[in-house]
Amino acid sequence: DAGVTQSPTHLIKTRGQQVTLRCSPKSGHDTVSWYQQALGQGPQFIFQYYEEEERQRGNFPDRFSGHQFPNYSSELNVNALLLGDSALYLCASSSRDTLIFYEQYFGPGTRLTVT
Amino acid sequence: AQSVTQLDSQVPVFEEAPVELRCNYSSSVSVYLFWYVQYPNQGLQLLLKYLSGSTLVKGINGFEAEFNKSQTSFHLRKPSVHISDTAEYFCAVSRFTGGGNKLTFGTGTQLKVEL
Numbered sequence: 502d503a504g505v506t507q508s509p510t511h512l513i514k515t516r517g518q519q520v521t522l523r524c525s526p527k528s529g530h531d532t533v534s535w536y537q538q539a540l541g542q543g544p545q546f547i548f549q550y551y552e553e554e555e556r557q558r559g560n561f562p563d564r565f566s567g568h569q570f571p572n573y574s575s576e577l578n579v580n581a582l583l584l585g586d587s588a589l590y591l592c593a594s595s596s597r598d599t600l601i602f603y604e605q606y607f608g609p610g611t612r613l614t615v616t
Numbered sequence: 617a618q619s620v621t622q623l624d625s626q627v628p629v630f631e632e633a634p635v636e637l638r639c640n641y642s643s644s645v646s647v648y649l650f651w652y653v654q655y656p657n658q659g660l661q662l663l664l665k666y667l668s669g670s671t672l673v674k675g676i677n678g679f680e681a682e683f684n685k686s687q688t689s690f691h692l693r694k695p696s697v698h699i700s701d702t703a704e705y706f707c708a709v710s711r712f713t714g715g716g717n718k719l720t721f722g723t724g725t726q727l728k729v730e731l
């Protein structure tokens with residue numbers, strides 16, 4: 502049973518550039534959430550996708566956008582990168598159709614460094 | 617709004633000693649509670665969860681936690697730790713609001729097990 506997968510593992514970008522991170526949910530899951538974890542901090546919620554729509558959003562600027570595809574995989578896009586966007590980006594998946602909807606399973610993350 | 621406080625940023629303990637990691641939450645409504653573990657350069661792994669039922673929940677790797685509604689706490693315990701338990705531990709809360717079930721994390725507790 503494949504867990505949550507993310508790509509790439511590491512990424513280095515320059516200020517002002519744009520980046521796209523990818524996530525495939527755990528088999529059987531239909532909901533994908535994205536979190537940003539700065540060094541030494543707890544993860545912060547960015548947004549959640551279900552049925553290809555953004556269902557909930559955290560306190561992040563519009564530079565952060567996402568997409569969910571019919572196969573439930575998801576992308577996180579960040580435009581006009583700032584140094585402060587350097588962080589570990591975590592994808593989590595869950596199943597909205599079960600009693601364990603509140604259990605979110607995390608991928609290994611993508612380490613983004615902005616120089 | 618919901619929030620989580622992890623009172624200890626670091627907890628050093630000797631191998632085979634017991635340990636307790638403290639977590640308090642704030643919410644005006646019922647929430648679901650979780651503990652996650654993060655090993656260096658990895659994603660988050662679900663240790664245990666409280667969704668309903670018995671207030672004492674058991675998780676993986678010998679960890680357990682007790683939900684105390686009157687004290688709004690969800691402390692994590694292990695009777696005898698091992699070197700391999702050295703990691704960052706995050707307490708989190710969730711509830712369905714605004715179309716989604718985002719996780720709100722504490723700032724984490726670094727557990728360091730020493731010989």
